[in-house]
Amino acid sequence: MTTAPLLKKPPSRSPATAAQGRRAARLRRSVREHLTAYGFLCAAVVIFALFSWWPIVRNVLLAFQDVNFATGSTWTGLTNFEKLFADPLLATAWRNTAVFTAYALVLGFFVPFLTAVLLNEFRHARAYFRVLVYLPVMLPPVVVALMWKWFYDPGPGLLNEVLRTLHLPTSAWLDSSSTSLVSLVIVSTWANMGTATLIYLAALQTIPGELYEAAELDGANLWQRLRHVTVPQTRFVLLVLLLLQIVATMQVFTEPYVMTGGGPDDSTVTVMFLVYRYAFVYNDFGTASALSLLLLLVLAAFSALYLRVTRTKEG
Amino acid sequence: MAASTRTLIRPSVLRTRKGKLVYWSVLTVALALFTLAFLVPLYWAVTGAMKTPAELAQNPPTCVPAEWHPENYARAWREMDLTRYFLNTVLLAGGAWLIQLAVQVPAAYALSKLRPRFGNVVLGLMLVTLMMPATALLVPVYLTVVDVPLFHRNLIDSPSAVWLPAAANAFNIYILKNFFDRVPDELLDAARIDGAGPLGTLWRIVLPLSRPILAVVSILSVVAAWKDFLWPLLVLPDPAKQPLSVFLQRVAQDTPLNSLVAGLVLASLPLIALFLVFQRQIVAGLGAGSLKG
Numbered sequence: 001m002t003t004a005p006l007l008k009k010p011p012s013r014s015p016a017t018a019a020q021g022r023r024a025a026r027l028r029r030s031v032r033e034h035l036t037a038y039g040f041l042c043a044a045v046v047i048f049a050l051f052s053w054w055p056i057v058r059n060v061l062l063a064f065q066d067v068n069f070a071t072g073s074t075w076t077g078l079t080n081f082e083k084l085f086a087d088p089l090l091a092t093a094w095r096n097t098a099v100f101t102a103y104a105l106v107l108g109f110f111v112p113f114l115t116a117v118l119l120n121e122f123r124h125a126r127a128y129f130r131v132l133v134y135l136p137v138m139l140p141p142v143v144v145a146l147m148w149k150w151f152y153d154p155g156p157g158l159l160n161e162v163l164r165t166l167h168l169p170t171s172a173w174l175d176s177s178s179t180s181l182v183s184l185v186i187v188s189t190w191a192n193m194g195t196a197t198l199i200y201l202a203a204l205q206t207i208p209g210e211l212y213e214a215a216e217l218d219g220a221n222l223w224q225r226l227r228h229v230t231v232p233q234t235r236f237v238l239l240v241l242l243l244l245q246i247v248a249t250m251q252v253f254t255e256p257y258v259m260t261g262g263g264p265d266d267s268t269v270t271v272m273f274l275v276y277r278y279a280f281v282y283n284d285f286g287t288a289s290a291l292s293l294l295l296l297l298v299l300a301a302f303s304a305l306y307l308r309v310t311r312t313k314e315g
Numbered sequence: 316m317a318a319s320t321r322t323l324i325r326p327s328v329l330r331t332r333k334g335k336l337v338y339w340s341v342l343t344v345a346l347a348l349f350t351l352a353f354l355v356p357l358y359w360a361v362t363g364a365m366k367t368p369a370e371l372a373q374n375p376p377t378c379v380p381a382e383w384h385p386e387n388y389a390r391a392w393r394e395m396d397l398t399r400y401f402l403n404t405v406l407l408a409g410g411a412w413l414i415q416l417a418v419q420v421p422a423a424y425a426l427s428k429l430r431p432r433f434g435n436v437v438l439g440l441m442l443v444t445l446m447m448p449a450t451a452l453l454v455p456v457y458l459t460v461v462d463v464p465l466f467h468r469n470l471i472d473s474p475s476a477v478w479l480p481a482a483a484n485a486f487n488i489y490i491l492k493n494f495f496d497r498v499p500d501e502l503l504d505a506a507r508i509d510g511a512g513p514l515g516t517l518w519r520i521v522l523p524l525s526r527p528i529l530a531v532v533s534i535l536s537v538v539a540a541w542k543d544f545l546w547p548l549l550v551l552p553d554p555a556k557q558p559l560s561v562f563l564q565r566v567a568q569d570t571p572l573n574s575l576v577a578g579l580v581l582a583s584l585p586l587i588a589l590f591l592v593f594q595r596q597i598v599a600g601l602g603a604g605s606l607k608g
Binding site for chain 2: 254
């Protein structure tokens, strides 16, 4: 009699306690698992917080501050922007950057694409072409810039010598404000076109051959096949690289810094060059941040577009 | 790849006499142009370094050195104290590489396999940084390095000023995570049943399977560190600590041209060697790398 309730009681309580116990154990295990996971993540989170997330926020704050290491920074409202817009170099820098980007698109966008289309037709020496075109990508940009500064020398420089050999008019290259910017674009195209070319080449190789055959049966000539098969089939890669090219070239700094120092007559002062000058020549970090912020907004718009394009493709 | 796949030009056209003629002439012209555009500049630099200063200043220039002075390379190495700057560069690139792997691999593993709560939020916040190009954040990151928040350390002239910001690379974490995602969970469960902890699983199961992606990430990070200029220029003002790129730019004005060019060639050799050895990995990383910008 007395054992019956005792026997009865445990079954009535035990499912509850067991469930509770299980829940507690699961919670403990889940807490432990999350702690372990965050243990693996913590170094990255700290590094990102210090060198990426906080700087992004701080750039906005700095744009409205007068940065002073000794006495501490003070809020100055829009003073930095007023100072910036009063600087006649601001318009020059944006214009030069826009022109640089435009030239770089004409050269750096079409030249690699046409090169890739051409190389894709070749049945010989493919490895040679591929190595050749990619070799400059491996050179440090400073090496490329200093080397080309020497090639551009109007006297004993390589480029004018080549032009003279071909009986073409020579150029002042970096020494004239009318050719300095395009000379820089030629260098950066030479140095970077390998990347785009090889990416286009990979994209071209995925186009099904039947599409060309079908187009041919419909009477499409070479140009029409290029226009209506090749281009649409590689449209995604073309768009992605176009956006990347814009984002990359708008940040140009090393070439003008090393090769021209912004000259002649400020013809190669770019936005990043001006940011550098405000921050590290004039020690005016606030105004430099204000200009960075403007650049960042423009670049973020293109980057967002780029991420959107690539995400849609993936999804 | 498959050389037989049909491209723009019809294969049968290429078999005709006229087709062959056009093909070979276009190929020859392309070979000549590409060699001229990409190999001649390098030839010019390599041989230019072996010319005498007088010959280098000569107008018009000589295509083949009148006098060969290969010893210019050894002299330039000695006079410019290149051993020091090579070691500096190796230290910066090697350290950046190790710290990147040490930070990014565990993070990607946690996000891919341990899946903590809010892991997706963390990943999202990391990916957002891809929209913020590094150069545009130059000023605030520089100020962070001058006085690291919370730790209040000044990293100027310390190699960690180059190493640590390099580790904040969302793109690498993203491609590592994507690769780890493809490692079957059953393998990890089996390892757990055998008593391996998360670290053991990462070390003994995930990493050995991930060699290709680790190679790609490693090469990308070493090459990027070797090529970098603006950042080391800012954070390593001490001339004795600068890498090759900053050093060469700094002394370019006051160095005899043949020595400078010898220095430029020597500074490029490691990357060219790396390229010739790891071509396949580098080209594989290209498709992935292009997403970074």
